[in-house]
Amino acid sequence: MAPRHLIDPHAHFHWAGSRDDFARYNASRLRAGEAMGISYHVASILGTWGRTSPTYFASPADVTAGNDAMYAIALDQPSRVRAFVHVNPNHTGHALAEIARGVAGGAIGVKLSASRRADDPLVDPIAAEAGKRGLPVLHHVWQHRQREWGMQEASDAVELVRLATRHPDTNFILAHIGGGGDWAHTINVIRDVPNVYPDTSGSGVDRGMLDAYIDAIGPRRLLWAADLTLCTGLAKLQALEGIGLPDGALDDICWRNATRIFPPNSFPGL
Amino acid sequence: MSTLRVPVDVSAWIGAYPFRELPHPDADVLVRVLDRERIGQAWVGSLPSVWHRDPEPANAWLYAQVAPHADVLLPSPTVRPDWPGWEELLDDAVGHGAPSVRLYPMQLGIGATSSALSSVVRACADRGLVVQLTVRFEDLRQRHPMDGVGDLTAAHIRACVRTDTRAYVIVSGAGRDLIEETHWSLTPSEQNRLFWDFAWVWGPPEDHLEHLFRTLGADRFVFGGYWPVRLIQAPLATFSLLPTFLPPVTISSAASISAAARAVATR
DSSP states (O other): OOOSOOEEEEEEOOOTTTOTTHHHHHHHHHHHHHHHTOSEEEEEOOTTTTSSSOGGGOOHHHHHHHHHHHHHHHHHOTTTEEEEEEEOTTSHHHHHHHHHHHHHTTOOEEEEOSSSOTTSGGGHHHHHHHHHHTOOEEEOOOBTOOSOOTTOOOOOHHHHHHHHHHOTTSOEEEOOTTSSBOHHHHHHHHTTOTTEEEBOOSSOOBTTHHHHHHHHHOTTSOBOOOTTOHHHHHHHHHHHHHHOOOTTHHHIIIIIHHHHHSOTTSSTTO | OOOOOEEEEEEEEESOOTTSOOSOOOHHHHHHHHHHTTEEEEEEEESGGGGOSOOHHHHHHHHHHHGGGTTTEEEOOBOOTTSTTHHHHHHHHHHTTOSEEEEOHHHHTOOTTOHHHHHHHHHHHHHTOEEEEEOOSSOGGGOOTTOOOOOOOHHHHHHHHHHOTTOOEEEESOOHHHHHHHHTTSOHHHHTTEEEEOTTOOOTTTTHHHHHHHHTOGGGEEOOOOTTTBOTHHHHHHHHTSOTTSOOOOOOOHHHHHHHHHHTOOO
């Protein structure tokens, strides 16, 4: 049984400032998304993806330029692309201004990558602003980060939960349980934190991962997503279809949960 | 979407994994999964034997497990070429109808220039056994603290292919970088004896599989599903998302590779 709709709440695009073959890359995502039945890609662009400032420590100028490119793609594809506003919490004033500008430009969520640890006080004003505006925060997460990794100040579920607990009225999407690190560690950390929604994206397709999350948190807090590899997204979609979920659960995971946590009317027709 | 007809999955295992629980890694479950995915046959290794000192008992267990499903599951036992008696394991493999054996040099600390590696590859060629190598079981970022083994290197793969002009090698779990590094460091005749599964090659939007099919040729690839560690749907999904404007793609037949290896055997 296939879901009635499909929303990818963790998508990315490129632009002329980030790679030379950006048009091919973006067209490939849209073509594959169409083949898979993705109704909406909710996407961000992380500055210049490392070209002129680091992907996870994007400069304010690159953050703005990447967001502008993202809004242009969303405007160009209104029937299937929505935008996150990406911010770097190390520049609080800029970040808050970008959120305001992003909402005016149609952004429906806030994207935080790995510029500052999730539980750092500098992230609080952003989380509060997102909550005030009813925007979910998609936060890059390294599942069970046991050491520092280069070129990022990654957070794991423990650190994101500290932030989420301080902001109970803000919804957080915990990025890519299949995206590296130990997904099994995250389960117990988020189990009783109702405003944290893990997404299934990432290149990891471990058997048992999806079942474990559904068993632990149920289908109303899990979000199907693809991130950088639509192929593994499709595999996880097919696995979900074969698990034998109760009625409605597949639709919850694949699109209905997303419609609940993004602002009303973000996805016309769904 | 493109549909892949899969006669043989060359990258399957049964048995427990030491670093996390795997749901039902059993032979009869694998048979049902293959049937569900319309895959005709699988070459099956013993997963726990990858980390055993002496793989012989686990190989015996493997033979017993696949025997009731002999029309669908073919054993691919593990051989440790620095352990006394390894040549007998090769003879056992032939006796049990194995098309291949699996070597895990990284888990055993065997270097690319080791004489143990070259000896076992030559002995496999003598017997018409395909050599199977595995790059990884989990992403480097995910591994258990006790699993400090790095990914298989291009140097190991090159060494296996170059050791003997009769050696046929299949590598499971490589990504685009390792495949390209290795393929373009070999002569055409060496390239022709080396095959890859694409369980760890990405589809859109990076489109690595499409790129590799265009540049190396689809005939350098076989199907490997990585069950029970990973979702067998993943490589099928990657293939299905190939652009429809590509000409029809035919990957290599594992049975043909096995037949080619046997055709040049001397024992």
